[in-house]
Amino acid sequence: MRSFLKPGVLSGLKRSIPILLGYIPVAIAFAILALNAGFSPLLTIFMSATVFAGASQFIAVELLSNGIDYGIILVTTLVVNLRHLLMSFYISNHLQHWRWRDIYIFCFGLTDEAFALHSSRIAQGELLKIEAMTINIVGYGTWIFGTILGVLIGPLLMGNQAIALDFALPAMFIVLLVLIADSIKKLAVAIIAGCVAIVINLTGFGQWSVLLATVFVATIGLGIDRWKTKS
Amino acid sequence: MENEKLVFLIMGMALVTYIPRIAPAIFFSKKAMPELLNQWLQYVPSSIIGALLLSSLFMKEGSLHLAVSNTILLSAIPTVIFAYITKSPVFTVIIGVAIASALQAFL
Numbered sequence: 001m002r003s004f005l006k007p008g009v010l011s012g013l014k015r016s017i018p019i020l021l022g023y024i025p026v027a028i029a030f031a032i033l034a035l036n037a038g039f040s041p042l043l044t045i046f047m048s049a050t051v052f053a054g055a056s057q058f059i060a061v062e063l064l065s066n067g068i069d070y071g072i073i074l075v076t077t078l079v080v081n082l083r084h085l086l087m088s089f090y091i092s093n094h095l096q097h098w099r100w101r102d103i104y105i106f107c108f109g110l111t112d113e114a115f116a117l118h119s120s121r122i123a124q125g126e127l128l129k130i131e132a133m134t135i136n137i138v139g140y141g142t143w144i145f146g147t148i149l150g151v152l153i154g155p156l157l158m159g160n161q162a163i164a165l166d167f168a169l170p171a172m173f174i175v176l177l178v179l180i181a182d183s184i185k186k187l188a189v190a191i192i193a194g195c196v197a198i199v200i201n202l203t204g205f206g207q208w209s210v211l212l213a214t215v216f217v218a219t220i221g222l223g224i225d226r227w228k229t230k231s
Numbered sequence: 232m233e234n235e236k237l238v239f240l241i242m243g244m245a246l247v248t249y250i251p252r253i254a255p256a257i258f259f260s261k262k263a264m265p266e267l268l269n270q271w272l273q274y275v276p277s278s279i280i281g282a283l284l285l286s287s288l289f290m291k292e293g294s295l296h297l298a299v300s301n302t303i304l305l306s307a308i309p310t311v312i313f314a315y316i317t318k319s320p321v322f323t324v325i326i327g328v329a330i331a332s333a334l335q336a337f338l
Contacts, residue, residue: 014321015320015321046241047241050244051244052245056244060240070236073244077248081247081251081252087279088253088254088255088256089275090275093269096260103253107252108249112279116279116280122276123276163332164334166303167303167327167331168324170288170303171310171314171324171327171331172320172324173284174284174310174311174314174323175310175320176280177277178314180276186274186277189274189281191281191285193277193281193282194284194285194286197281197286198289201286201293202295204293210286213282214274214278221271221274222270
């Protein structure tokens with residue numbers, strides 16, 4: 001079996017397991033919300049297949065059912081997704097030897113969860129193209145599969161919440177943070193960024209929280225570094 | 232609902248989602264980054280994951296959720312310990328979900 005697969009595919013599949021567990025219930029919940037808001041099954045699946053961004057899909061459906069203007073929905077979606085600028089910016093350093101076609105495909109699947117997996121790989125050494133592509137493709141496939149599942153038998157599945165799959169993604173972030181924040185300084189950065197994000201959320205600018213918290217904390221971190229090297 | 236207009240809205244959403252994901256890669260993937268930016272970027276992953284994680288643990292529907300009923304936050308404590316001991320994503324996620332399921336059933 002192993003010899004038929006390119007090296008990296010198997011490790012990519014293994015590393016995608018948390019995303020697999022985490023995305024399915026979220027996609028099912030999205031499908032149910034969209035159908036309740038009056039989306040056709042086909043449009044619901046179309047949205048997951050083209051947008052592929054959990055948070056903004058939920059927000060858009062929410063806004064639509066409240067009769068909000070399309071223009072506002074588009075601006076909100078953009079703002080919610082601005083945090084991906086930072087992720088793409090960070091990852092771009094590690095795509096130097098990739099073909100453009102692969103970069104275009106890869107970045108389409110650069111979700112929060114995929115980014116977290118890729119940065120833990122970078123912390124251990126270097127991004128492996130086939131493994132990284134596998135992770136993004138599994139994430140995308142899972143998102144569409146979960147949406148289809150939700151459209152077909154969503155209400156049936158929602159009753160069963162004995163398994164707390166809603167903790168799968170937070171648990172993945174915990175362990176990846178443990179792997180990435182391998183110094184006291186990085187751990188402090190993570191905790192301070194988290195606190196700043198929560199404060200921004202509480203002031204009602206939740207859509208900006210990750211972006212602003214990261215820019216703020218990374219800049220302070222850099223400032224401390226520069227100040228230390230000077231003195 | 233007017234399906235045709237919705238298709239355009241969804242395509243617009245796809246575009247404003249893809250642009251932030253691809254634009255920096257287009258501009259910077261084939262260039263050497265200045266040293267100062269590199270130094271700044273080293274804090275980006277911990278910061279983003281910290282922001283996403285702590286928001287999901289402590290917040291619910293836009294407000295702080297500090298209560299015993301917040302099983303997500305409670306489950307996070309043993310999960311952090313397991314994560315430090317095993318350093319294994321798959322194992323930690325499975326144990327974490329098991330703990331969260333148990334807490335949810337008993338609390």
